[in-house]
Amino acid sequence: MLTDINTILFYVFAALVLGGGILTITRRNAVHSAISLIVSLLGVAGLYLLQQAEFLFAVQIVLYVGGIMLLFLFVIMLVNLDLAAHQRQFNKQWLVALAAVAAVGAGVGYFLYRGKDAFHFAEGGAGLPPGLGNTEAIADSLFSEYLLPFEIASVLLLVAVVGSVVMAKKRI
Numbered sequence: 001m002l003t004d005i006n007t008i009l010f011y012v013f014a015a016l017v018l019g020g021g022i023l024t025i026t027r028r029n030a031v032h033s034a035i036s037l038i039v040s041l042l043g044v045a046g047l048y049l050l051q052q053a054e055f056l057f058a059v060q061i062v063l064y065v066g067g068i069m070l071l072f073l074f075v076i077m078l079v080n081l082d083l084a085a086h087q088r089q090f091n092k093q094w095l096v097a098l099a100a101v102a103a104v105g106a107g108v109g110y111f112l113y114r115g116k117d118a119f120h121f122a123e124g125g126a127g128l129p130p131g132l133g134n135t136e137a138i139a140d141s142l143f144s145e146y147l148l149p150f151e152i153a154s155v156l157l158l159v160a161v162v163g164s165v166v167m168a169k170k171r172i
């Protein structure tokens with residue numbers, strides 16, 4: 001019974017991801033594209049929840065759907081879209097696009113032909129220690145093994161924010 005519900009939810013969330021992705025790239029209105037991307041990101045969050053990755057689910061909702069997409073919508077509303085609509089939108093590189101589509105199609109065809117033998121998964125570890133959940137395991141790994149890259153990323157993000165404020169401001 002539980003497996004049937006999980007299967008149904010997987011297909012619902014996968015349809016949200018695919019439908020939102022297709023609508024994101026096919027809509028002419030930028031606001032409609034951004035809202036379609038929000039639907040797609042919500043589907044990804046649902047897939048994370050089905051995989052029992054509660055931390056990634058929360059980060060997907062709060063950070064991507066709540067923060068970044070809100071920023072995208074503000075930028076879309078502040079930019080003069082009437083001027084952008086009259087400018088040439090595409091640079092007509094059809095050969096590059098056709099080569100990319102052929103490469104992706106060949107990859108999908110290869111994996112469909114080979115089946116599950118095409119995928120090589122590493123053996124799973126011993127799992128989480130007893131009493132330690134997903135969030136605690138991520139935090140333990142992030143602040144012990146990856147502390148230096150984490151701090152470097154935080155400094156780079158701080159520099160980027162300060163730089164964008166300085167560039168956006170007319171007078172300092």
